[in-house]
Amino acid sequence: MYNYYLRAVANRLIEAFPPQRAWSSFPSLMKLTFLDIGLTIDTYINFRERTIRQQREAIQLRTAELQEEVAHRRRSEIYLADAQRLSLTGSFGWTPSSGEIHWSDESYRMFEYNRVVKPTVELALQRVHPDDRALVTQAISEASRGEKDFNLTHRLLMRDGSIKYVHVLSHAASNAAGNLEVIGAVTDITEQHRAELELSRLAAIVSSSDDAIVSETLDGKVTSWNAAATKIFGYEADEMIGQPIMRIIPSELHHEEAQIMTRLQQGGRFSHYETVRVAKNGRRVDVSLTISPLFDKSGKVVGASKIARDITAARRAEAELRETRTEFVRVARVSTLGELTAAISHEVNQPLTHRIGEQRQCLSTLALCCPPRSGGGTAIRRTHD
Numbered sequence: 001m002y003n004y005y006l007r008a009v010a011n012r013l014i015e016a017f018p019p020q021r022a023w024s025s026f027p028s029l030m031k032l033t034f035l036d037i038g039l040t041i042d043t044y045i046n047f048r049e050r051t052i053r054q055q056r057e058a059i060q061l062r063t064a065e066l067q068e069e070v071a072h073r074r075r076s077e078i079y080l081a082d083a084q085r086l087s088l089t090g091s092f093g094w095t096p097s098s099g100e101i102h103w104s105d106e107s108y109r110m111f112e113y114n115r116v117v118k119p120t121v122e123l124a125l126q127r128v129h130p131d132d133r134a135l136v137t138q139a140i141s142e143a144s145r146g147e148k149d150f151n152l153t154h155r156l157l158m159r160d161g162s163i164k165y166v167h168v169l170s171h172a173a174s175n176a177a178g179n180l181e182v183i184g185a186v187t188d189i190t191e192q193h194r195a196e197l198e199l200s201r202l203a204a205i206v207s208s209s210d211d212a213i214v215s216e217t218l219d220g221k222v223t224s225w226n227a228a229a230t231k232i233f234g235y236e237a238d239e240m241i242g243q244p245i246m247r248i249i250p251s252e253l254h255h256e257e258a259q260i261m262t263r264l265q266q267g268g269r270f271s272h273y274e275t276v277r278v279a280k281n282g283r284r285v286d287v288s289l290t291i292s293p294l295f296d297k298s299g300k301v302v303g304a305s306k307i308a309r310d311i312t313a314a315r316r317a318e319a320e321l322r323e324t325r326t327e328f329v330r331v332a333r334v335s336t337l338g339e340l341t342a343a344i345s346h347e348v349n350q351p352l353t354h355r356i357g358e359q360r361q362c363l364s365t366l367a368l369c370c371p372p373r374s375g376g377g378t379a380i381r382r383t384h385d
Contacts, residue, residue: 085106143170150169164188165188168185213229214240245257260291260304265301290306292305
C-alpha cells in the first residue's frame with residue numbers, strides 16, 4: 001500500500017515537470033510534491049492505524065471466543081467427570097500400536113490405582129479376577145485387532161479381597177493418524193448385580209411358595225401372580241395380570257376389598273386376615289391373608305402385596321374336630337350315666353344279697369332243728385320268698 005502512494009507521487013512529478021518546462025517553476029513544483037508526499041504519508045498512517053485497530057479487535061473477539069470455548073470445555077469436562085462419578089462409569093482410550101492408554105478419573109477410582117500410575121493392559125489385568133482373566137485377555141486380543149467390539153461383564157478382585165462386577169463396552173476406529181484406537185466405557189455394576197441376585201432369590205421363593213403371592217395396583221389391577229395362585233384359584237398368570245382382583249372376590253365381599261385398600265394407603269397392614277375367595281370353577285376357598293403396602297422410591301403407596309394361604313382343609317378339619325368333640329361329650333355323658341346306674345344298682349343289690357344269704361342260712365338251720373309245721377319256720381320262709 002505504501003509503494004502505491006509513492007508511485008502516485010512520482011507520476012505527479014513527471015506530469016508537473018516535463019523536460020521542456022523552465023527550471024524557474026521547480027521550487028513551486030517541489031513544494032507541491034512535498035505536500036502530496038505528506039498527504040500520502042498521513043493517508044498511509046491512518047490506513048495502517050485503522051487496519052491495526054481492526055486486527056486488534058478481531059484478535060480480541062477471537063480470544064474471547066477461544067476463552068469461552070475453553071471455559072465451555074472445562075465445564076463439559078467437569079460435568080462429564082461428575083456424571084461418570086454418579087453413574088459409576090469410567091472411560092478409556094487405547095492405541096494398540098503404541099500401547100498408550102488413557103483413563104478417566106472414575107476409571108482410576110474403579111480399579112483403585114493412584115492417578116500418578118501410568119495405565120497399561122497388564123496393570124488392568126492384575127485387577128481382573130483370576131477365573132475371568134482368560135476370557136478378558138481373549139476379548140482384549142480381539143479388540144486390539146479391530147475384529148470385535150468389547151461387550152463383556154467380568155469381576156475385579158481388589159487388594160482387600162472384595163469383588164466388583166464391571167461391564168465393559170468399547171468400539172474400535174481409526175484416529176487422525178490412521179492408527180487403530182479403541183474407545184470404551186467401564187461401569188461398576190456391583191450393586192446392580194447384588195440386587196439382581198436378591199431379586200432372583202425372591203423370585204425363586206415366590207415361585208416355589210405354596211402360598212398364593214399376588215401384587216396389585218391401588219385401583220385393584222393384578223400386576224403379579226405366582227404358580228401357587230394358579231394352583232389355588234385355577235387362573236393362569238396371563239388370565240389375571242392386568243385384570244381386576246375382584247374376579248376372585250365374592251360379590252358380597254367387594255366392600256371388604258375397598259376397606260383394605262383404604263387402610264393400606266394409610267400405611268396399615270393385615271396379618272392372618274381370614275376371609276373367602278372364589279376359584280375359577282366357582283368353588284369357594286377359605287383363605288388367610290397377609291397384606292402389605294407397596295411403596296415407590298419416594299415412599300408413596302402405589303399398590304399392595306398379598307399372600308393368601310388356603311385354609312379350606314384346615315377349616316374342614318376344624319369342623320370335623322368340633323363334631324368329634326361333640327360326639328365325645330355325648331358318649332362321655334352316656335357313659336357317665338351308665339356308670340352311675342351301675343353304682344346305684346350295686347349299692348342296692350349288695351345289702352339285699354347279704355340279707356338273702358342270711359335268710360337262707362337261717363332256713364337251713366331251722367330245717368334241721370324244727371319241724372316244717374312249726375310257726376317260726378313258716379314265717380321265715382314267707383319272709384324269704
